[in-house]
Amino acid sequence: MIDKISSATSTPLAPLEFSETLTSWQKTYGRNDLPWQQDVTPYRVLVSELMLQQTQVTTVIPYFKRWLQHFPTVKALADASEDEVMALWQGLGYYSRARNLHKAAKFVVQELNGQLPENAEELRDVPGVGPYTAGAISSFAFNKPAAIVDGNVKRLFCRYFGIEGDIASAKVNKTIWSYAERYTPTFDNRRYAQALLDLGATVCTPRSPDCQQCPLKTSCNALATHRVDVLPEKKAKKKTPTRSGYFLLDINDDGVMLTQRSGNGIWPRLWCLPEILEPLETAPIHGRFKHVFSHYKLEATVFSLPADQSGQRVPIEQLDNYGLPAPIRKYLNTLCT
Numbered sequence: 001m002i003d004k005i006s007s008a009t010s011t012p013l014a015p016l017e018f019s020e021t022l023t024s025w026q027k028t029y030g031r032n033d034l035p036w037q038q039d040v041t042p043y044r045v046l047v048s049e050l051m052l053q054q055t056q057v058t059t060v061i062p063y064f065k066r067w068l069q070h071f072p073t074v075k076a077l078a079d080a081s082e083d084e085v086m087a088l089w090q091g092l093g094y095y096s097r098a099r100n101l102h103k104a105a106k107f108v109v110q111e112l113n114g115q116l117p118e119n120a121e122e123l124r125d126v127p128g129v130g131p132y133t134a135g136a137i138s139s140f141a142f143n144k145p146a147a148i149v150d151g152n153v154k155r156l157f158c159r160y161f162g163i164e165g166d167i168a169s170a171k172v173n174k175t176i177w178s179y180a181e182r183y184t185p186t187f188d189n190r191r192y193a194q195a196l197l198d199l200g201a202t203v204c205t206p207r208s209p210d211c212q213q214c215p216l217k218t219s220c221n222a223l224a225t226h227r228v229d230v231l232p233e234k235k236a237k238k239k240t241p242t243r244s245g246y247f248l249l250d251i252n253d254d255g256v257m258l259t260q261r262s263g264n265g266i267w268p269r270l271w272c273l274p275e276i277l278e279p280l281e282t283a284p285i286h287g288r289f290k291h292v293f294s295h296y297k298l299e300a301t302v303f304s305l306p307a308d309q310s311g312q313r314v315p316i317e318q319l320d321n322y323g324l325p326a327p328i329r330k331y332l333n334t335l336c337t
């Protein structure tokens with residue numbers, strides 16, 4: 001189907017024409033009613049951008065709304081305890097983002113007088129704010145001409161400009177950033193940045209991009225050269241390794257025994273069933289669960305056994321007040337239903 005678009009050329013539009021094409025497409029076809037696009041403030045953009053790292057928009061929306069109800073300002077978040085922050089984040093995964101967001105809020109309140117800077121360079125000084133997030137805050141919160149490059153933009157640019165090489169390599173990353181900077185418009189960058197993300201998420205999708213509906217179809221290199229299916233190039237993925245984990249379930253009428261994990265390893269600082277290093281030959285197995293992390297799969301076995309008393313016994317009805325890893329919460333929920 002896509003090969004039938006005979007008018008495609010492999011010459012990209014000039015920056016101004018490119019940004020005008022995208023912004024006018026965004027007005028009609030883009031996403032303009034996301035919660036963080038309403039009542040835009042730098043804090044709301046910061047929260048949404050950290051939540052959106054590695055997570056789909058539809059998953060983030062309820063978390064974002066709940067977060068803003070609990071922590072409506074950067075000061076409210078800075079004043080919150082770590083347990084409150086982790087409890088609200090639970091289920092979203094990649095918990096370092098919650099800790100970074102908390103650190104960022106404290107930094108903004110303590111070092112920046114409660115104000116996030118407008119400029120992407122200065123935003124990089126805020127903990128947890130990398131190049132993409134800095135560009136996104138500068139673009140979305142302040143409408144400044146800052147380049148943004150996330151997974152959507154990388155894919156779109158590789159195809160549109162015909163960029164070859166492993167998309168995860170430093171070389172390709174540098175090339176993409178240089179296009180991103182050259183093509184960032186000096187005005188209305190908020191809409192342009194949103195257009196890039198929207199086009200990548202809804203039209204130039206990883207699989208089966210809808211080139212017929214794409215505003216860039218007449219000048220897209222990948223389309224003109226029949227390489228939509230091969231760009232961006234990716235190195236073959238290594239098989240995800242599997243690791244075993246062993247946990248203790250000590251539950252009675254007073255609640256379940258939990259321990260707070262250390263700051264290292266998986267689920268740092270979250271409350272969890274006590275973990276042991278080796279399987280127990282003699283203890284009865286209560287159940288098993290699996291969880292997929294970005295770098296490995298966990299196959300967990302849960303033993304029924306009294307844990308030592310160094311943890312905290314938490315009444316079941318109070319579990320929502322604790323930051324628990326999603327698979328542990330899910331496991332415990334199955335016991336209560």
Ligand code: SF4
Nearest residue numbers: 204209211214217220
């Ligand atoms: S959707 Fe198709 S035409 Fe549009 S940029 Fe992606 S590959 Fe090119």
